[in-house]
Amino acid sequence: MGGPSEEPELWAFLESLHCGDILSGTVTAIERFGVFVALDDGPAHSVFPGVGFISFAELSSRRFEAASDVVQVGRRVSCEFLQFDTWNLEARLSLKATQxxxxxxxxxxxxxxxxxxxQVTKLIPFGAFVQVADGVEGLVHLRELAWTPVETPSDVVQVGDEITVVVTEIDRERHRVALSRRQGSSAV
Incomplete structure (x- = not known):
């Protein structure tokens, strides 16, 4: 990419932005590495379909399979400016920060x-993830899945099962909720 001398207008625009600024624009392309946004303010990009770029990690706090589950080409978005990527001459953006x-x-x-x-969403060797709200999953540890010891989660639950759980721990900083199925049912 060009430096300040080759792309003076674009460079000056990107240097004028501050972390936390809210920028609006239109999604122009969804690529396998992220999403390009043509910003309302500022110049066009000489190479990419937009000066703004959202990585998949910054699209949403909710779990999604494909970027097109969150945004579509032509959609208007407001994003938080994260940083000036001087290598690619683009504005790194976060959509999830504004949601x-x-x-x-x-x-x-x-x-x-x-x-x-x-609802059970995923089984792992030491427990099961359970969705308890839209965009929120908690972990039921293996020892909390049943009153009797079990060797693997699939001995007692399957993905898609609807179960009752009890919240045993909330960790706000790490965005984690611990759950118990054992405490949610009576001993059998």
């Missing part, structure tokens, strides 16, 4: 000891 965080909304509304309905 309400589903985890914080969820933990503000619940308490440890609360019983919740949930």
């Amino acid at each position: 309400p965080d589903p985890f914080q909304l969820f933990v503000d509304a619940i308490a440890v000891g609360e019983k919740l309905p949930g």
Whole structure:
């Protein structure tokens, strides 16, 4: 890419931005490495379909399969400016920073000891992830899956199962919720 002498207008525009600025624009392309945004203000990019760029990690706090589940070409977006990428001469942006965080909304509304309905979304060797709200999953550790010891989660639950769980721990800083299925049911 060009330096300040080759792309003076673009360079000056990007240097004028500050971390935390909210920039609006239109999604111009979805690539396998991220999403390009043509910004309302500032010059066009000489190589890319937009001066703004959103990495997949900055698209959404919710789990998604493909970027097109979150944004579509032609969609208007407002994003937070993260940094000036001087190598690619682009504005690194975050869409998720401008959206309400589903985890914080969820933990503000619940308490440890609360019983919740949930759906098993993934099995791992030491437990199961359970979705308890839109965009919020918690972990039920293997020892909390049943009253009797089990060797693998698939002995007692499958992906897609609807189960009742109890919130046992909330870690706001690490965005984690610990759950128990054992405490959500009576001993059998």
